[in-house]
Ligand code: GTP
């Protein structure tokens with residue numbers, strides 16, 4: 091799979107640190123501790139690509155991984171966590187907001203949510219942004235290994251229903267587990283499609 095070629099490219103905390111806005115990028119967003127970095131590692135089949143942390147909310151950077159020339163995966167910092175000084179936080183939010191709204195290379199958004207706690211405020215906000223921009227989005231309901239199959243199916247159906255009611259019915263929704271790799275092939279197909287790999 092092409093995603094297995096991913097390698098760390100660099101991290102951006104300011105616009106000047108970003109790669110040129112000319113390629114194809116897929117962003118991974120989600121609350122702190124939802125399992126974004128673990129999902130990236132599962133999709134790329136690299137256990138130590140994105141750092142997996144039990145201490146949430148530390149990085150305030152866009153972390154770029156290069157899959158192929160001008161094809162990137164971007165690990166966004168977990169939202170819903172505010173262990174940083176206010177001025178830094180304001181700078182960061184402005185940067186992220188701008189990037190998300192104007193980045194032309196951005197081809198798709200993966201929203202990573204704990205299957206037991208999906209669609210919190212910030213998740214909805216990210217999905218709304220994506221819909222408003224006409225950006226395709228895909229929801230990974232991760233940590234599915236924590237639920238039985240029946241409960242998983244219920245959670246997926248509930249999220250689909252809520253998104254449809256919110257005018258985001260085009261957003262894909264699937265169960266996922268970085269732990270046992272459930273749903274990895276399905277998610278890879280979505281990401282590869284967006285990156286035109
Ligand atoms: P931040 O970078 O802090 O925003 O967190 P993150 O969203 O990148 O989460 P991360 O991948 O670091 O995972 C957080 C915790 O959840 C870790 O302890 C992981 O081992 C655990 N975890 C992640 N995915 C899964 C999963 O699919 N199943 C289970 N059981 N645990 C998971």
Ligand code: MG
Nearest residue numbers: 126127141143
């Ligand atoms: Mg992370």
